[in-house]
Amino acid sequence: MIIVDHDEVERVGTRVYEGSFVTDVKSFPVEPWPEQGNHAAHFNLSGNRLLRAHIMAVPPGERKPTHRHVNEAVIYIPTGHGYSIVQQEGKLERRLDFQEGSLFSPPLNAYHGHYNGDAQQWVRYFVVTNMPLNQVVYGVGERKIYERFVFGSPFLFTERYNGEENYFSVNERLGPCRWKVNYVKDINEIPLDPSPERGAGARTMHLEMVGNTTVDVQISEIPPGGCQVAHQHIHEEIIHFFQGEGYTVIRRAGERERRKYLWHAGSLLSPPRNSVHQHFCTSREPARYLSIQTEKLMKAMGIEARQ
Ligand SMILES: [Fe+2]
Ligand SMILES: [Fe+2]
Structure with a gap:
């Protein structure tokens, strides 16, 4: 650092x-x-x-x-x-x-x-x-x-929030791997859906929160001893691991060498844009992480590429 x-x-x-x-x-x-x-x-x-x-x-x-x-x-x-x-x-x-x-x-x-x-x-x-x-x-x-x-700015974004009484208790499934929620008391209470395309036993959930358009939230889980499929994307991503232990292997764009980051609950990692990265769980309990990212913004601009 x-x-x-x-x-x-x-x-x-x-x-x-x-x-x-x-x-x-x-x-x-x-x-x-x-x-x-x-x-x-x-x-x-x-x-x-x-x-x-x-x-x-x-x-x-x-x-x-x-x-x-x-x-x-x-x-x-x-x-x-x-x-x-x-x-x-x-x-x-x-x-x-x-x-x-x-x-x-x-x-x-x-x-x-x-x-x-x-x-x-x-x-x-x-x-x-x-x-x-x-x-x-x-x-x-x-x-x-x-x-x-x-x-x-005095502008009021009332279409997003207008003081509604039950606004922060909204808790609604929008579809597979997609949930609408405006406040989460305990992140472990969010149900996660199977996401086999991300790896064997992987589970995930995207959260739609307070009408945000540029900052997406996603929660992911990797089973004990498991890993996610190596992937690459142009959107920015900041990850906070909040359960379990493991490591991430990152190969940055234009580099041959791979870097390994050991993480535990409390660690923060931001895979660089276009890097190839893969997360591995080494703990007996599943690894869980919060990913805050700009995928939706990139898609809206028509320039998202995920592999
Ligand atoms: Fe603030
Ligand atoms: Fe990623």
């Missing part, structure tokens, strides 16, 4: 780490992030141009200020517990209680704030956003313009 020490430090507010792999998001060092009033570490993984990840940490009993943005964001809780408040302007607040293993996504430009509900333990959030994509669309070199729009 390499520390980037150029102007990204100033632009994001904390160090930005580069690389493809993080051993454990539960223990990775975070530093004060004054801009957001909490602690964080930011990652630009595998040269991704559309997705960025960060770990955000809130001390015991503290809260993160309420804010809103026109970035899509997916949040997974690797450790700790507490609650988040989500509010569409002019509508009632909704409270989402979370614990280790919770998964949610603040609806686009709805206000949200995060609270640590424990007097002793820090809470950590693993967050993936489409911020780099929006920086390109709205002007990567024009931070003030980007910020004014993304963090200051």
Whole structure:
């Protein structure tokens, strides 16, 4: 892992780490992030141009200020517990209680704030956003313009969320390997469907969350001693392993050598675009991982190629 020490430090507010792999998001060092009033570490993984990840940490009993943005964001809780408040302007607040293993996504430009509900333990959030994509669309070199729009837009995306009472309890099968859900209390409660095309015994589920169009969520399982079929795709992918142990073999585009990454619950891996990669489970329990990716966006642009 390499520390980037150029102007990204100033632009994001904390160090930005580069690389493809993080051993454990539960223990990775975070530093004060004054801009957001909490602690964080930011990652630009595998040269991704559309997705960025960060770990955000809130001390015991503290809260993160309420804010809103026109970035899509997916949040997974690797450790700790507490609650988040989500509010569409002019509508009632909704409270989402979370614990280790919770998964949610603040609806686009709805206000949200995060609270640590424990007097002793820090809470950590693993967050993936489409911020780099929006920086390109709205002007990567024009931070003030980007910020004014993304963090200051008054537009209400009421077609995605309009304060509906049961919005965060939606739990609906859309078809094979496809589920609609706007809040997941425990990621292990999501049913997974057999996906033999991904490997013997593999199971998976795509989640449609809060109307997101650029950040997809997928949960996958590899049986003990099993592996997934080696595959390659142009979309970006950030993987968080949350159960089991194993390794991934990656051959980057244009390289002959293969690299091996040993992972366990808590590890983070982003296979580079167009790399050939294959996951192997070595634990007695199935390996499970959360994959946050841009496949849907690529398909919408007509340039997806998966092999
Ligand atoms: Fe946010
Ligand atoms: Fe992949």
